[in-house]
Amino acid sequence: MDALFLNSPVPTLKLSSKLAIFRPTISVSASKLPISSSFSASATLQNQQRQQEDEKRVLPAVQEFEDYNQDEAYGEVNKILGSRKTSLPNGAQVMEYLIEWKDDHAPTWVPSEFIAKDVIAEFETSWWTAAKKADEAALKSLIEAGDGRDVDAVDEDGRTALLFVSGLGSEDCVKLLAGAGADLDYQDKNGFTALHMAAGYVKPGAVKVLVGLGAHPEVEDDRGRTPLDLAREILKVTPRLQFARRLGLESVINILEGEIFEYAEVQEILERRGKGDKVEYLVKWRDGEDNEWVRAGLVAEDLIKDFEAGLEYAVAECILDRRESADEGGKKEFLVKWTDIDEPTWEPEENVDPLLIQAYEKIDQNVNGMSS
Numbered sequence: 001m002d003a004l005f006l007n008s009p010v011p012t013l014k015l016s017s018k019l020a021i022f023r024p025t026i027s028v029s030a031s032k033l034p035i036s037s038s039f040s041a042s043a044t045l046q047n048q049q050r051q052q053e054d055e056k057r058v059l060p061a062v063q064e065f066e067d068y069n070q071d072e073a074y075g076e077v078n079k080i081l082g083s084r085k086t087s088l089p090n091g092a093q094v095m096e097y098l099i100e101w102k103d104d105h106a107p108t109w110v111p112s113e114f115i116a117k118d119v120i121a122e123f124e125t126s127w128w129t130a131a132k133k134a135d136e137a138a139l140k141s142l143i144e145a146g147d148g149r150d151v152d153a154v155d156e157d158g159r160t161a162l163l164f165v166s167g168l169g170s171e172d173c174v175k176l177l178a179g180a181g182a183d184l185d186y187q188d189k190n191g192f193t194a195l196h197m198a199a200g201y202v203k204p205g206a207v208k209v210l211v212g213l214g215a216h217p218e219v220e221d222d223r224g225r226t227p228l229d230l231a232r233e234i235l236k237v238t239p240r241l242q243f244a245r246r247l248g249l250e251s252v253i254n255i256l257e258g259e260i261f262e263y264a265e266v267q268e269i270l271e272r273r274g275k276g277d278k279v280e281y282l283v284k285w286r287d288g289e290d291n292e293w294v295r296a297g298l299v300a301e302d303l304i305k306d307f308e309a310g311l312e313y314a315v316a317e318c319i320l321d322r323r324e325s326a327d328e329g330g331k332k333e334f335l336v337k338w339t340d341i342d343e344p345t346w347e348p349e350e351n352v353d354p355l356l357i358q359a360y361e362k363i364d365q366n367v368n369g370m371s372s
Helices: 036-058 117-132 136-144 161-168 170-179 196-198 202-212 228-239 245-258 301-308 354-371
Strands: 003-007 019-025 077-086 093-101 110-111 261-273 280-285 292-297 313-324 332-338 345-348
Touching: 077 117, 093 117, 117 136, 117 161, 136 170, 161 170, 161 196, 161 202, 170 202, 196 202, 196 228, 196 245, 202 245, 228 245, 261 301, 313 354, 332 354
Parallel strands: 003 313
Antiparallel strands: 019 261, 077 093, 093 110, 261 280, 280 292, 313 332, 332 345
């Protein structure tokens, strides 16, 4: 039998094991939801309640607000009472500001394009300065000021403060903004999320915090790349001499893979399809789950090599005997009993799990010691 026998009855799953690959955890089963999901939902609800309470305390009653009317005459701006991000029909994100007028007009939500730049700058400059420096103390002070500020305010490139602090790798600022209700999965004009920024700028600490808070790791940018895809793409073009950067990227990849995938034991690869980077393998799972087509990039390389070489798999139960072969210089052979094959077979040492060999030799030594 042309076979490669790898596992004892209770195998240890490792990425490098020939029986270990990543299985996508795409499932509606509650047991496969990320641990952080309930925390994230709870935190979001608390943030929404906190924001509502802040608005009631700081801003005028909602019924007093008006929408800006270009045909109406307004007096001079007194001050900005608050800000909010809003979407245009084309999907673009823009800012509106709640203006308090010096005349009798009720406070009015006015698009930024109709407000003098110096008025907006007076309200926004401190916020963006703090965000682009990842200044936790300054951000905290502004958030606690209760000035009706939208923590998801966008700049001219459609980026929020969370995207900036994530790219800078400030774990404390990420936690602060998330606690204030920032949208963890907001996408800028390029489709980048905070996770894309943290992954692209090689900030594994920020990546870990974001996924722990519930940021979705499979959101795609405008080029169809998830944060994991982006990190892998950057790693491919990073020179090997840049050790620290490569280690950081590998850490980012491990964190994201751990969030997206779970380890699973495969019984065998059944088929192959596709070409180039589209190659997939039909995998039969040892736990009885339905066979699945899995992208080649998610399958352990040594498992694929063995499949392409035409090798089969079986699970060894124990070793019954040992001998030296008559040819090839008297190499060791072991008589192996299999869990799924009736008759034991003699196999060369390289085809047998080293742990099984160690166990057999230990027992053999004990038996010989007792007999002597």
